[in-house]
Amino acid sequence: MNTDEYRNDWSARAPRPATRAAAPRPETPARAPRRSRRRVIVAVLLVVLLFPLVFGGWLWFHADAAIHRIDAFPDYPGRPAAGAGTNWLIVGSDSREGLDPETAEQLHVGDADGQRTDTILIAHLPDNSTAPTLVSIPRDSQVPIPGHGRDLINAAFAIGGPHLLARTVEQATGLRIDHYAEIGFGGFAQMVDAVGGVEMCLDQQMHDDKTGQTLPAGCQELDGAQALTFVRMRYSSATPRSDLDRVANQRRFIGALASEASSFGTLVNPFATYQLADAGASALTMLESDGLGDLLSLAWAMRGISSGEVVTTTVPVTDSSAHQWHKQRASELFDALSTDAPVPEDVILR
Template structure:
Protein backbone atom coordinates (compact mmCIF):
# COMPACT_ATOMS: atom_id res chain seq x y z
CA UNK A 1 0.00 0.00 0.00
CA UNK A 2 2.79 2.40 0.96
CA UNK A 3 4.68 1.55 -2.22
CA UNK A 4 1.58 2.29 -4.29
CA UNK A 5 1.19 5.68 -2.61
CA UNK A 6 4.80 6.51 -3.44
CA UNK A 7 4.71 5.24 -7.02
CA UNK A 8 1.34 6.66 -8.07
CA UNK A 9 2.42 10.34 -8.20
CA UNK A 10 5.56 9.39 -10.14
CA UNK A 11 3.72 7.23 -12.66
CA UNK A 12 0.85 9.70 -13.00
CA UNK A 13 3.24 12.63 -13.39
CA UNK A 14 5.31 10.85 -16.02
CA UNK A 15 2.26 9.78 -18.00
CA UNK A 16 0.75 13.26 -17.78
CA UNK A 17 4.01 14.83 -19.02
CA UNK A 18 4.02 12.49 -22.03
CA UNK A 19 0.32 13.15 -22.68
CA UNK A 20 0.77 16.92 -22.69
CA UNK A 21 3.91 16.77 -24.85
CA UNK A 22 2.21 14.58 -27.46
CA UNK A 23 -1.06 16.56 -27.48
CA UNK A 24 0.15 20.16 -27.84
CA UNK A 25 -0.30 21.58 -31.33
CA UNK A 26 3.02 22.44 -32.98
CA UNK A 27 4.29 24.95 -35.53
CA UNK A 28 7.70 25.09 -37.17
CA UNK A 29 10.40 27.33 -35.74
CA UNK A 30 10.36 30.98 -36.71
CA UNK A 31 12.35 31.58 -39.92
CA UNK A 32 15.55 33.61 -39.89
CA UNK A 33 15.66 36.85 -41.84
CA UNK A 34 18.22 39.57 -42.48
CA UNK A 35 18.54 41.82 -39.47
CA UNK A 36 16.90 39.49 -36.97
CA UNK A 37 17.78 40.57 -33.40
CA UNK A 38 20.46 38.61 -31.61
CA UNK A 39 19.51 36.67 -28.51
CA UNK A 40 19.70 38.84 -25.40
CA UNK A 41 19.63 38.08 -21.71
CA UNK A 42 16.86 35.84 -20.44
CA UNK A 43 14.09 34.39 -22.60
CA UNK A 44 11.19 36.02 -24.41
CA UNK A 45 7.78 34.46 -25.00
CA UNK A 46 5.29 35.73 -27.55
CA UNK A 47 1.85 35.00 -26.07
CA UNK A 48 -1.07 35.20 -28.48
CA UNK A 49 -4.79 35.01 -27.90
CA UNK A 50 -6.34 34.19 -31.26
CA UNK A 51 -9.91 35.08 -32.18
CA UNK A 52 -10.14 32.01 -34.38
CA UNK A 53 -13.49 30.20 -34.22
CA UNK A 54 -11.93 27.05 -35.69
CA UNK A 55 -13.35 23.93 -34.03
CA UNK A 56 -16.32 25.77 -32.51
CA UNK A 57 -19.73 24.55 -33.59
CA UNK A 58 -22.41 27.25 -34.02
CA UNK A 59 -23.98 26.49 -30.63
CA UNK A 60 -20.67 26.78 -28.76
CA UNK A 61 -19.77 29.98 -30.60
CA UNK A 62 -23.16 31.42 -29.66
CA UNK A 63 -22.72 30.42 -26.00
CA UNK A 64 -19.30 32.10 -25.91
CA UNK A 65 -20.69 35.21 -27.66
CA UNK A 66 -17.77 35.37 -30.10
CA UNK A 67 -19.70 36.00 -33.31
CA UNK A 68 -18.91 34.33 -36.61
CA UNK A 69 -16.06 36.37 -38.10
CA UNK A 70 -14.01 34.54 -40.73
CA UNK A 71 -10.24 34.26 -40.71
CA UNK A 72 -7.92 34.55 -37.75
CA UNK A 73 -6.68 37.60 -35.91
CA UNK A 74 -5.13 38.30 -32.53
CA UNK A 75 -7.24 39.58 -29.65
CA UNK A 76 -4.21 39.45 -27.35
CA UNK A 77 -0.51 40.01 -28.00
CA UNK A 78 1.92 39.94 -25.10
CA UNK A 79 5.64 39.53 -24.52
CA UNK A 80 6.63 37.66 -21.36
CA UNK A 81 10.28 38.09 -20.38
CA UNK A 82 11.90 35.55 -18.06
CA UNK A 83 15.22 36.97 -16.79
CA UNK A 84 18.46 35.14 -16.06
CA UNK A 85 19.10 37.20 -12.93
CA UNK A 86 17.01 38.34 -9.96
CA UNK A 87 15.26 41.09 -11.94
CA UNK A 88 11.47 40.50 -11.79
CA UNK A 89 9.83 38.83 -14.82
CA UNK A 90 7.97 41.20 -17.13
CA UNK A 91 4.67 40.92 -19.00
CA UNK A 92 4.14 43.55 -21.71
CA UNK A 93 0.90 44.06 -23.64
CA UNK A 94 1.10 45.18 -27.27
CA UNK A 95 -2.35 46.63 -28.11
CA UNK A 96 -3.77 44.89 -31.16
CA UNK A 97 -4.46 48.23 -32.89
CA UNK A 98 -0.83 49.39 -32.61
CA UNK A 99 0.40 50.73 -35.94
CA UNK A 100 3.77 49.18 -36.75
CA UNK A 101 5.63 48.15 -39.93
CA UNK A 102 4.46 44.72 -41.10
CA UNK A 103 6.96 43.13 -43.51
CA UNK A 104 5.74 43.48 -47.10
CA UNK A 105 2.57 45.33 -46.09
CA UNK A 106 3.69 48.76 -44.95
CA UNK A 107 2.62 50.32 -41.67
CA UNK A 108 -0.62 48.86 -40.35
CA UNK A 109 -2.20 47.40 -37.22
CA UNK A 110 -0.04 44.78 -35.55
CA UNK A 111 -2.81 42.18 -35.40
CA UNK A 112 -2.95 42.26 -39.22
CA UNK A 113 0.43 40.49 -39.26
CA UNK A 114 -1.15 37.35 -37.83
CA UNK A 115 -4.02 37.44 -40.31
CA UNK A 116 -1.62 37.96 -43.22
CA UNK A 117 1.14 35.51 -42.35
CA UNK A 118 0.33 33.60 -39.19
CA UNK A 119 2.69 33.18 -36.22
CA UNK A 120 5.83 33.53 -38.33
CA UNK A 121 4.92 36.98 -39.66
CA UNK A 122 3.62 38.13 -36.31
CA UNK A 123 6.86 37.07 -34.61
CA UNK A 124 8.97 38.88 -37.22
CA UNK A 125 6.79 41.98 -36.89
CA UNK A 126 7.15 41.96 -33.10
CA UNK A 127 10.90 41.34 -33.28
CA UNK A 128 11.43 44.20 -35.73
CA UNK A 129 9.24 46.58 -33.73
CA UNK A 130 10.76 45.79 -30.33
CA UNK A 131 14.32 44.73 -31.10
CA UNK A 132 13.77 41.64 -28.94
CA UNK A 133 14.38 38.12 -30.21
CA UNK A 134 11.43 35.82 -29.59
CA UNK A 135 12.53 32.47 -28.13
CA UNK A 136 9.18 30.80 -27.41
CA UNK A 137 5.60 30.98 -28.64
CA UNK A 138 2.25 30.15 -27.05
CA UNK A 139 -1.13 30.61 -28.77
CA UNK A 140 -4.63 29.83 -27.54
CA UNK A 141 -8.03 30.34 -29.21
CA UNK A 142 -11.44 31.28 -27.85
CA UNK A 143 -12.72 27.78 -27.14
CA UNK A 144 -9.43 26.61 -25.67
CA UNK A 145 -9.22 29.56 -23.31
CA UNK A 146 -12.73 28.97 -21.98
CA UNK A 147 -11.96 25.25 -21.59
CA UNK A 148 -8.84 25.91 -19.49
CA UNK A 149 -10.79 28.23 -17.17
CA UNK A 150 -13.55 25.65 -16.74
CA UNK A 151 -10.96 22.91 -16.11
CA UNK A 152 -9.79 24.64 -12.91
CA UNK A 153 -13.36 25.23 -11.80
CA UNK A 154 -13.45 28.88 -12.76
CA UNK A 155 -11.34 31.82 -11.61
CA UNK A 156 -12.31 34.33 -8.93
CA UNK A 157 -12.18 37.98 -9.95
CA UNK A 158 -13.23 41.00 -7.90
CA UNK A 159 -14.81 43.72 -10.03
CA UNK A 160 -15.13 47.26 -8.67
CA UNK A 161 -18.20 47.93 -10.78
CA UNK A 162 -20.61 46.10 -13.04
CA UNK A 163 -19.27 45.44 -16.53
CA UNK A 164 -21.87 45.54 -19.29
CA UNK A 165 -20.70 45.00 -22.85
CA UNK A 166 -22.88 47.09 -25.15
CA UNK A 167 -21.65 45.11 -28.15
CA UNK A 168 -22.44 41.58 -26.98
CA UNK A 169 -25.01 42.41 -24.31
CA UNK A 170 -23.10 40.41 -21.69
CA UNK A 171 -22.97 41.61 -18.09
CA UNK A 172 -20.59 40.74 -15.26
CA UNK A 173 -21.81 41.81 -11.80
CA UNK A 174 -19.77 43.92 -9.41
CA UNK A 175 -18.06 42.22 -6.48
CA UNK A 176 -16.06 39.01 -6.14
CA UNK A 177 -17.32 36.22 -8.38
CA UNK A 178 -15.93 32.96 -9.73
CA UNK A 179 -15.98 33.42 -13.49
CA UNK A 180 -16.74 30.45 -15.73
CA UNK A 181 -14.93 30.01 -19.04
CA UNK A 182 -17.71 31.86 -20.86
CA UNK A 183 -17.66 34.75 -18.38
CA UNK A 184 -13.86 34.89 -18.37
CA UNK A 185 -13.84 35.23 -22.15
CA UNK A 186 -16.31 38.10 -21.84
CA UNK A 187 -14.06 39.75 -19.23
CA UNK A 188 -10.80 39.58 -21.19
CA UNK A 189 -12.44 40.72 -24.45
CA UNK A 190 -14.62 43.55 -23.13
CA UNK A 191 -13.86 47.08 -24.31
CA UNK A 192 -17.32 48.51 -25.05
CA UNK A 193 -18.39 49.24 -21.48
CA UNK A 194 -18.62 52.03 -18.91
CA UNK A 195 -16.12 49.96 -16.91
CA UNK A 196 -13.58 50.15 -19.76
CA UNK A 197 -13.54 53.87 -20.68
CA UNK A 198 -10.07 53.53 -22.23
CA UNK A 199 -11.31 50.75 -24.50
CA UNK A 200 -8.37 48.56 -25.57
CA UNK A 201 -6.04 49.95 -22.88
CA UNK A 202 -8.42 48.80 -20.16
CA UNK A 203 -8.91 45.51 -21.94
CA UNK A 204 -5.19 44.65 -22.04
CA UNK A 205 -4.85 45.61 -18.36
CA UNK A 206 -7.75 43.25 -17.56
CA UNK A 207 -6.10 40.52 -19.61
CA UNK A 208 -2.90 40.74 -17.59
CA UNK A 209 -4.86 40.73 -14.33
CA UNK A 210 -6.82 37.67 -15.39
CA UNK A 211 -3.72 35.76 -16.48
CA UNK A 212 -2.30 36.33 -12.99
CA UNK A 213 -5.48 35.04 -11.35
CA UNK A 214 -5.66 32.02 -13.68
CA UNK A 215 -2.03 31.02 -13.10
CA UNK A 216 -2.49 31.40 -9.34
CA UNK A 217 -5.56 29.15 -9.48
CA UNK A 218 -3.73 26.58 -11.60
CA UNK A 219 -0.76 26.55 -9.21
CA UNK A 220 -2.87 26.33 -6.06
CA UNK A 221 -2.74 23.30 -3.77
CA UNK A 222 -6.40 22.63 -4.48
CA UNK A 223 -5.57 22.13 -8.15
CA UNK A 224 -2.21 20.38 -7.92
CA UNK A 225 -3.24 17.90 -5.19
CA UNK A 226 -6.38 16.84 -7.04
CA UNK A 227 -5.40 14.41 -9.83
CA UNK A 228 -8.76 14.85 -11.59
CA UNK A 229 -8.42 18.64 -11.73
CA UNK A 230 -4.75 18.39 -12.67
CA UNK A 231 -5.56 16.04 -15.52
CA UNK A 232 -8.47 18.20 -16.73
CA UNK A 233 -6.24 21.31 -16.72
CA UNK A 234 -3.32 19.58 -18.44
CA UNK A 235 -5.56 17.94 -21.03
CA UNK A 236 -7.54 21.12 -21.83
CA UNK A 237 -4.38 23.21 -21.92
CA UNK A 238 -2.51 20.82 -24.20
CA UNK A 239 -5.37 20.59 -26.68
CA UNK A 240 -5.82 24.36 -26.67
CA UNK A 241 -2.18 25.41 -27.02
CA UNK A 242 0.00 25.90 -30.06
CA UNK A 243 3.74 26.02 -29.43
CA UNK A 244 7.02 25.71 -31.30
CA UNK A 245 8.14 22.23 -32.30
CA UNK A 246 11.18 22.39 -30.01
CA UNK A 247 9.26 23.57 -26.94
CA UNK A 248 7.60 21.26 -24.45
CA UNK A 249 5.95 20.95 -21.03
CA UNK A 250 9.13 22.03 -19.26
CA UNK A 251 9.19 25.36 -21.09
CA UNK A 252 5.50 25.88 -20.38
CA UNK A 253 5.99 25.17 -16.67
CA UNK A 254 8.85 27.69 -16.54
CA UNK A 255 6.56 30.33 -18.03
CA UNK A 256 3.71 29.52 -15.64
CA UNK A 257 6.06 29.48 -12.65
CA UNK A 258 7.42 32.91 -13.56
CA UNK A 259 3.98 34.40 -14.19
CA UNK A 260 2.47 33.09 -10.95
CA UNK A 261 3.67 36.29 -9.25
CA UNK A 262 1.43 38.63 -11.25
CA UNK A 263 -1.30 38.74 -8.62
CA UNK A 264 1.19 39.40 -5.81
CA UNK A 265 3.03 42.14 -7.69
CA UNK A 266 6.20 40.09 -8.19
CA UNK A 267 5.92 40.43 -11.98
CA UNK A 268 6.24 43.79 -13.74
CA UNK A 269 3.13 44.22 -15.89
CA UNK A 270 2.76 47.07 -18.36
CA UNK A 271 1.48 48.21 -21.72
CA UNK A 272 4.03 49.39 -24.26
CA UNK A 273 4.37 53.19 -23.83
CA UNK A 274 1.95 55.06 -26.12
CA UNK A 275 1.65 58.64 -27.32
CA UNK A 276 -2.11 58.86 -26.72
CA UNK A 277 -5.17 56.91 -25.62
CA UNK A 278 -5.97 55.51 -29.07
CA UNK A 279 -3.39 52.73 -28.62
CA UNK A 280 -2.31 53.33 -32.22
CA UNK A 281 1.12 54.90 -31.79
CA UNK A 282 3.97 53.86 -29.55
CA UNK A 283 6.12 56.43 -27.79
CA UNK A 284 9.29 55.53 -29.68
CA UNK A 285 11.75 56.85 -27.10
CA UNK A 286 10.09 55.28 -24.06
CA UNK A 287 9.27 52.04 -25.88
CA UNK A 288 12.88 51.71 -27.02
CA UNK A 289 14.11 52.25 -23.46
CA UNK A 290 11.62 49.70 -22.12
CA UNK A 291 12.63 46.99 -24.59
CA UNK A 292 16.33 47.72 -24.11
CA UNK A 293 15.98 47.25 -20.35
CA UNK A 294 14.04 44.02 -20.86
CA UNK A 295 16.56 42.65 -23.34
CA UNK A 296 19.42 43.29 -20.92
CA UNK A 297 17.68 41.97 -17.78
CA UNK A 298 17.77 45.44 -16.24
CA UNK A 299 15.20 47.03 -13.90
CA UNK A 300 12.52 49.05 -15.69
CA UNK A 301 12.20 52.70 -14.64
CA UNK A 302 8.78 53.39 -13.03
CA UNK A 303 7.90 56.08 -15.58
CA UNK A 304 8.04 53.44 -18.33
CA UNK A 305 5.40 51.28 -16.61
CA UNK A 306 1.81 52.04 -17.57
CA UNK A 307 -1.56 50.41 -17.10
Protein backbone atom coordinates in the same frame (compact mmCIF):
# COMPACT_ATOMS: atom_id res chain seq x y z
CA MET B 1 -8.68 -73.25 37.69
CA ASN B 2 -5.03 -72.80 38.40
CA THR B 3 -3.56 -69.67 39.83
CA ASP B 4 -2.32 -68.27 36.55
CA GLU B 5 -5.72 -68.72 34.90
CA TYR B 6 -7.45 -66.99 37.84
CA ARG B 7 -5.13 -64.00 37.61
CA ASN B 8 -5.71 -63.59 33.89
CA ASP B 9 -9.47 -63.90 34.30
CA TRP B 10 -9.49 -61.30 37.12
CA SER B 11 -7.30 -58.94 35.18
CA ALA B 12 -9.66 -59.06 32.20
CA ARG B 13 -12.70 -58.34 34.36
CA ALA B 14 -11.17 -55.84 36.79
CA PRO B 15 -11.97 -52.20 35.91
CA ARG B 16 -9.05 -50.33 34.47
CA PRO B 17 -8.10 -46.99 35.98
CA ALA B 18 -9.38 -44.03 33.97
CA THR B 19 -6.86 -42.65 31.53
CA ARG B 20 -6.07 -38.99 32.19
CA ALA B 21 -7.02 -36.84 29.20
CA ALA B 22 -4.19 -34.87 27.73
CA ALA B 23 -4.50 -31.13 28.40
CA PRO B 24 -5.30 -29.17 25.20
CA ARG B 25 -2.38 -27.24 23.84
CA PRO B 26 -2.84 -23.48 23.64
CA GLU B 27 -3.66 -22.39 20.10
CA THR B 28 -0.84 -20.78 18.21
CA PRO B 29 -1.84 -17.25 17.14
CA ALA B 30 -2.74 -17.17 13.45
CA ARG B 31 0.08 -15.57 11.48
CA ALA B 32 -1.56 -15.57 8.09
CA PRO B 33 -3.97 -12.69 8.81
CA ARG B 34 -1.10 -10.56 10.14
CA ARG B 35 0.96 -11.23 7.04
CA SER B 36 -2.04 -10.35 4.89
CA ARG B 37 -2.50 -7.05 6.71
CA ARG B 38 1.16 -6.20 6.27
CA ARG B 39 0.96 -6.95 2.57
CA VAL B 40 -2.14 -4.77 2.18
CA ILE B 41 -0.44 -1.90 4.01
CA VAL B 42 2.70 -2.21 1.88
CA ALA B 43 0.62 -2.37 -1.29
CA VAL B 44 -1.34 0.74 -0.30
CA LEU B 45 1.87 2.63 0.50
CA LEU B 46 3.37 1.64 -2.84
CA VAL B 47 0.26 2.85 -4.67
CA VAL B 48 0.29 6.14 -2.75
CA LEU B 49 3.97 6.68 -3.48
CA LEU B 50 4.06 5.48 -7.07
CA PHE B 51 0.73 6.82 -8.33
CA PRO B 52 1.85 10.47 -8.54
CA LEU B 53 4.98 9.41 -10.43
CA VAL B 54 3.15 7.12 -12.85
CA PHE B 55 0.24 9.52 -13.31
CA GLY B 56 2.56 12.50 -13.69
CA GLY B 57 4.71 10.72 -16.26
CA TRP B 58 1.71 9.58 -18.27
CA LEU B 59 0.11 13.02 -18.12
CA TRP B 60 3.36 14.66 -19.24
CA PHE B 61 3.58 12.54 -22.39
CA HIS B 62 -0.17 12.81 -23.02
CA ALA B 63 -0.11 16.61 -22.83
CA ASP B 64 3.07 16.93 -24.88
CA ALA B 65 1.58 14.79 -27.64
CA ALA B 66 -1.63 16.86 -27.71
CA ILE B 67 0.10 20.22 -28.29
CA HIS B 68 -0.04 21.60 -31.82
CA ARG B 69 3.40 22.40 -33.21
CA ILE B 70 4.70 24.88 -35.76
CA ASP B 71 8.13 25.24 -37.34
CA ALA B 72 10.74 27.33 -35.57
CA PHE B 73 10.90 31.00 -36.44
CA PRO B 74 13.15 31.39 -39.48
CA ASP B 75 16.18 33.65 -39.50
CA TYR B 76 16.14 36.66 -41.76
CA PRO B 77 18.53 39.52 -42.53
CA GLY B 78 18.55 42.02 -39.69
CA ARG B 79 16.93 39.75 -37.12
CA PRO B 80 17.70 40.99 -33.58
CA ALA B 81 20.46 39.15 -31.78
CA ALA B 82 19.62 37.20 -28.67
CA GLY B 83 19.73 39.40 -25.60
CA ALA B 84 19.69 38.64 -21.90
CA GLY B 85 16.91 36.48 -20.51
CA THR B 86 14.19 34.70 -22.44
CA ASN B 87 11.32 36.21 -24.40
CA TRP B 88 7.95 34.56 -25.01
CA LEU B 89 5.41 35.76 -27.55
CA ILE B 90 1.98 34.88 -26.16
CA VAL B 91 -0.99 35.13 -28.49
CA GLY B 92 -4.69 34.83 -27.81
CA SER B 93 -6.28 33.94 -31.12
CA ASP B 94 -9.92 34.75 -31.90
CA SER B 95 -10.13 31.78 -34.25
CA ARG B 96 -13.44 29.93 -34.00
CA GLU B 97 -11.92 26.80 -35.52
CA GLY B 98 -13.15 23.67 -33.75
CA LEU B 99 -16.09 25.44 -32.08
CA ASP B 100 -19.51 24.11 -32.96
CA PRO B 101 -22.30 26.72 -33.33
CA GLU B 102 -23.75 25.89 -29.91
CA THR B 103 -20.41 26.38 -28.13
CA ALA B 104 -19.71 29.58 -30.06
CA GLU B 105 -23.08 30.90 -28.95
CA GLN B 106 -22.42 29.97 -25.31
CA LEU B 107 -19.07 31.79 -25.43
CA HIS B 108 -20.61 34.81 -27.22
CA VAL B 109 -17.80 34.93 -29.80
CA GLY B 110 -19.83 35.30 -32.97
CA ASP B 111 -18.96 33.58 -36.23
CA ALA B 112 -16.19 35.65 -37.82
CA ASP B 113 -14.06 33.79 -40.34
CA GLY B 114 -10.27 33.56 -40.26
CA GLN B 115 -8.17 34.38 -37.24
CA ARG B 116 -6.91 37.51 -35.58
CA THR B 117 -5.19 38.26 -32.30
CA ASP B 118 -7.28 39.55 -29.42
CA THR B 119 -4.20 39.31 -27.20
CA ILE B 120 -0.52 39.94 -27.94
CA LEU B 121 1.91 39.73 -25.03
CA ILE B 122 5.65 39.55 -24.52
CA ALA B 123 6.73 37.72 -21.36
CA HIS B 124 10.34 38.37 -20.42
CA LEU B 125 11.97 35.93 -17.99
CA PRO B 126 15.32 37.32 -16.82
CA ASP B 127 18.49 35.39 -16.16
CA ASN B 128 19.22 37.45 -13.06
CA SER B 129 17.18 38.45 -10.02
CA THR B 130 15.26 41.18 -11.85
CA ALA B 131 11.50 40.66 -11.75
CA PRO B 132 9.87 39.00 -14.78
CA THR B 133 7.95 41.39 -17.02
CA LEU B 134 4.70 40.94 -18.92
CA VAL B 135 4.14 43.50 -21.68
CA SER B 136 0.88 43.96 -23.58
CA ILE B 137 1.00 45.12 -27.19
CA PRO B 138 -2.30 46.81 -28.11
CA ARG B 139 -3.80 45.04 -31.11
CA ASP B 140 -4.44 48.39 -32.85
CA SER B 141 -0.78 49.46 -32.68
CA GLN B 142 0.29 50.73 -36.10
CA VAL B 143 3.67 49.24 -36.97
CA PRO B 144 5.59 48.23 -40.11
CA ILE B 145 4.61 44.73 -41.23
CA PRO B 146 7.42 43.21 -43.33
CA GLY B 147 6.34 43.09 -46.96
CA HIS B 148 2.96 44.67 -46.26
CA GLY B 149 3.61 48.29 -45.33
CA ARG B 150 2.36 49.92 -42.16
CA ASP B 151 -0.78 48.47 -40.59
CA LEU B 152 -2.37 47.40 -37.32
CA ILE B 153 -0.16 44.81 -35.66
CA ASN B 154 -2.90 42.18 -35.43
CA ALA B 155 -3.09 42.26 -39.25
CA ALA B 156 0.31 40.54 -39.29
CA PHE B 157 -1.21 37.45 -37.72
CA ALA B 158 -4.20 37.51 -40.04
CA ILE B 159 -1.91 37.80 -43.08
CA GLY B 160 0.98 35.50 -42.24
CA GLY B 161 0.20 33.70 -38.99
CA PRO B 162 2.70 33.23 -36.14
CA HIS B 163 5.83 33.62 -38.28
CA LEU B 164 4.90 37.02 -39.70
CA LEU B 165 3.59 38.22 -36.33
CA ALA B 166 6.82 37.18 -34.58
CA ARG B 167 8.94 38.91 -37.22
CA THR B 168 6.78 42.05 -36.94
CA VAL B 169 7.14 42.08 -33.15
CA GLU B 170 10.89 41.46 -33.33
CA GLN B 171 11.49 44.32 -35.76
CA ALA B 172 9.19 46.71 -33.91
CA THR B 173 10.69 46.01 -30.47
CA GLY B 174 14.27 44.96 -31.20
CA LEU B 175 13.74 41.88 -29.02
CA ARG B 176 14.43 38.38 -30.27
CA ILE B 177 11.52 36.00 -29.65
CA ASP B 178 12.68 32.67 -28.19
CA HIS B 179 9.38 30.89 -27.50
CA TYR B 180 5.81 31.03 -28.74
CA ALA B 181 2.47 30.09 -27.16
CA GLU B 182 -0.94 30.55 -28.78
CA ILE B 183 -4.36 29.59 -27.48
CA GLY B 184 -7.83 30.04 -28.97
CA PHE B 185 -11.20 30.96 -27.51
CA GLY B 186 -12.37 27.42 -26.76
CA GLY B 187 -9.16 26.30 -25.10
CA PHE B 188 -9.03 29.37 -22.89
CA ALA B 189 -12.59 28.81 -21.65
CA GLN B 190 -11.93 25.11 -21.05
CA MET B 191 -8.82 25.86 -18.97
CA VAL B 192 -10.82 28.22 -16.75
CA ASP B 193 -13.54 25.61 -16.27
CA ALA B 194 -10.93 22.92 -15.57
CA VAL B 195 -9.70 24.77 -12.46
CA GLY B 196 -13.26 25.34 -11.31
CA GLY B 197 -13.39 29.01 -12.26
CA VAL B 198 -11.22 31.98 -11.36
CA GLU B 199 -12.09 34.59 -8.75
CA MET B 200 -12.07 38.20 -9.88
CA CYS B 201 -13.12 41.28 -7.91
CA LEU B 202 -14.74 43.97 -10.05
CA ASP B 203 -14.99 47.53 -8.77
CA GLN B 204 -18.04 48.19 -10.88
CA GLN B 205 -20.49 46.39 -13.15
CA MET B 206 -19.12 45.61 -16.59
CA HIS B 207 -21.60 45.61 -19.46
CA ASP B 208 -20.36 44.95 -22.97
CA ASP B 209 -22.35 47.10 -25.38
CA LYS B 210 -21.20 44.91 -28.29
CA THR B 211 -22.09 41.44 -27.00
CA GLY B 212 -24.72 42.43 -24.43
CA GLN B 213 -22.95 40.49 -21.69
CA THR B 214 -22.88 41.81 -18.13
CA LEU B 215 -20.59 41.01 -15.20
CA PRO B 216 -21.84 42.32 -11.82
CA ALA B 217 -19.69 44.32 -9.44
CA GLY B 218 -18.01 42.53 -6.54
CA CYS B 219 -15.92 39.40 -6.05
CA GLN B 220 -17.10 36.38 -8.02
CA GLU B 221 -16.00 33.13 -9.63
CA LEU B 222 -15.85 33.55 -13.40
CA ASP B 223 -16.46 30.42 -15.45
CA GLY B 224 -14.97 29.94 -18.91
CA ALA B 225 -17.61 31.92 -20.81
CA GLN B 226 -17.61 34.76 -18.29
CA ALA B 227 -13.81 34.89 -18.25
CA LEU B 228 -13.76 35.18 -22.02
CA THR B 229 -16.20 38.08 -21.78
CA PHE B 230 -14.00 39.75 -19.16
CA VAL B 231 -10.72 39.56 -21.11
CA ARG B 232 -12.31 40.67 -24.39
CA MET B 233 -14.46 43.53 -23.13
CA ARG B 234 -13.58 47.02 -24.30
CA TYR B 235 -16.95 48.53 -25.27
CA SER B 236 -18.07 49.32 -21.74
CA SER B 237 -18.32 52.23 -19.33
CA ALA B 238 -16.02 50.16 -17.11
CA THR B 239 -13.32 50.26 -19.80
CA PRO B 240 -13.12 53.97 -20.70
CA ARG B 241 -9.63 53.55 -22.17
CA SER B 242 -10.95 50.83 -24.50
CA ASP B 243 -8.08 48.55 -25.52
CA LEU B 244 -5.74 49.87 -22.81
CA ASP B 245 -8.19 48.77 -20.14
CA ARG B 246 -8.81 45.50 -21.90
CA VAL B 247 -5.11 44.52 -22.03
CA ALA B 248 -4.73 45.49 -18.35
CA ASN B 249 -7.63 43.15 -17.52
CA GLN B 250 -6.03 40.42 -19.61
CA ARG B 251 -2.78 40.60 -17.63
CA ARG B 252 -4.71 40.65 -14.38
CA PHE B 253 -6.69 37.57 -15.33
CA ILE B 254 -3.63 35.67 -16.57
CA GLY B 255 -2.05 36.15 -13.15
CA ALA B 256 -5.18 34.91 -11.36
CA LEU B 257 -5.47 31.90 -13.67
CA ALA B 258 -1.80 31.00 -13.24
CA SER B 259 -2.16 31.21 -9.46
CA GLU B 260 -5.26 29.00 -9.49
CA ALA B 261 -3.68 26.46 -11.84
CA SER B 262 -0.58 26.16 -9.64
CA SER B 263 -2.47 26.10 -6.34
CA PHE B 264 -2.16 23.16 -3.96
CA GLY B 265 -5.83 22.28 -4.38
CA THR B 266 -5.44 21.94 -8.15
CA LEU B 267 -2.12 20.10 -8.12
CA VAL B 268 -3.24 17.40 -5.63
CA ASN B 269 -6.50 16.79 -7.49
CA PRO B 270 -5.72 14.36 -10.32
CA PHE B 271 -9.04 15.03 -12.05
CA ALA B 272 -8.53 18.81 -12.08
CA THR B 273 -4.90 18.39 -13.12
CA TYR B 274 -5.85 16.10 -15.98
CA GLN B 275 -8.66 18.36 -17.20
CA LEU B 276 -6.40 21.42 -17.06
CA ALA B 277 -3.53 19.73 -18.89
CA ASP B 278 -5.81 18.12 -21.46
CA ALA B 279 -7.78 21.29 -22.19
CA GLY B 280 -4.71 23.49 -22.34
CA ALA B 281 -2.54 21.16 -24.41
CA SER B 282 -5.18 20.35 -27.01
CA ALA B 283 -5.83 24.06 -27.62
CA LEU B 284 -2.20 25.19 -27.43
CA THR B 285 0.20 25.90 -30.28
CA MET B 286 3.94 26.01 -29.63
CA LEU B 287 7.21 25.80 -31.53
CA GLU B 288 8.58 22.35 -32.29
CA SER B 289 11.62 23.15 -30.17
CA ASP B 290 9.56 24.17 -27.13
CA GLY B 291 8.73 21.66 -24.44
CA LEU B 292 6.44 21.38 -21.45
CA GLY B 293 9.33 22.30 -19.19
CA ASP B 294 9.59 25.68 -20.93
CA LEU B 295 5.84 26.19 -20.59
CA LEU B 296 5.83 25.31 -16.89
CA SER B 297 8.65 27.80 -16.27
CA LEU B 298 6.55 30.49 -17.93
CA ALA B 299 3.41 29.59 -15.99
CA TRP B 300 5.30 29.48 -12.69
CA ALA B 301 6.76 32.94 -13.31
CA MET B 302 3.40 34.42 -14.30
CA ARG B 303 1.74 33.29 -11.08
CA GLY B 304 3.60 36.19 -9.46
CA ILE B 305 1.37 38.73 -11.23
CA SER B 306 -1.27 38.54 -8.50
CA SER B 307 1.30 39.14 -5.75
CA GLY B 308 3.06 41.97 -7.56
CA GLU B 309 6.23 39.95 -8.18
CA VAL B 310 5.88 40.44 -11.95
CA VAL B 311 6.13 43.84 -13.63
CA THR B 312 3.07 44.31 -15.83
CA THR B 313 2.80 47.06 -18.39
CA THR B 314 1.55 48.07 -21.80
CA VAL B 315 3.88 49.38 -24.50
CA PRO B 316 3.89 53.14 -23.87
CA VAL B 317 1.56 54.91 -26.33
CA THR B 318 0.87 58.53 -27.17
CA ASP B 319 -2.89 58.46 -26.44
CA SER B 320 -5.79 56.20 -25.49
CA SER B 321 -6.37 55.12 -29.10
CA ALA B 322 -3.16 53.07 -28.68
CA HIS B 323 -2.33 53.51 -32.36
CA GLN B 324 1.07 55.14 -31.89
CA TRP B 325 3.83 54.03 -29.54
CA HIS B 326 5.70 56.63 -27.53
CA LYS B 327 9.06 56.17 -29.22
CA GLN B 328 11.36 57.25 -26.39
CA ARG B 329 9.56 55.44 -23.59
CA ALA B 330 8.97 52.33 -25.66
CA SER B 331 12.66 52.27 -26.52
CA GLU B 332 13.58 52.53 -22.83
CA LEU B 333 11.26 49.63 -22.03
CA PHE B 334 12.68 47.34 -24.71
CA ASP B 335 16.29 48.29 -23.88
CA ALA B 336 15.68 47.31 -20.25
CA LEU B 337 14.26 43.94 -21.27
CA SER B 338 17.13 43.18 -23.66
CA THR B 339 19.68 43.68 -20.89
CA ASP B 340 17.74 42.23 -17.93
CA ALA B 341 17.72 45.68 -16.33
CA PRO B 342 14.82 46.84 -14.12
CA VAL B 343 12.07 48.53 -16.10
CA PRO B 344 12.09 52.29 -15.38
CA GLU B 345 9.07 53.24 -13.33
CA ASP B 346 8.20 56.19 -15.56
CA VAL B 347 7.69 53.99 -18.63
CA ILE B 348 5.30 51.55 -16.96
CA LEU B 349 1.77 51.96 -18.31
CA ARG B 350 -0.87 50.04 -16.38
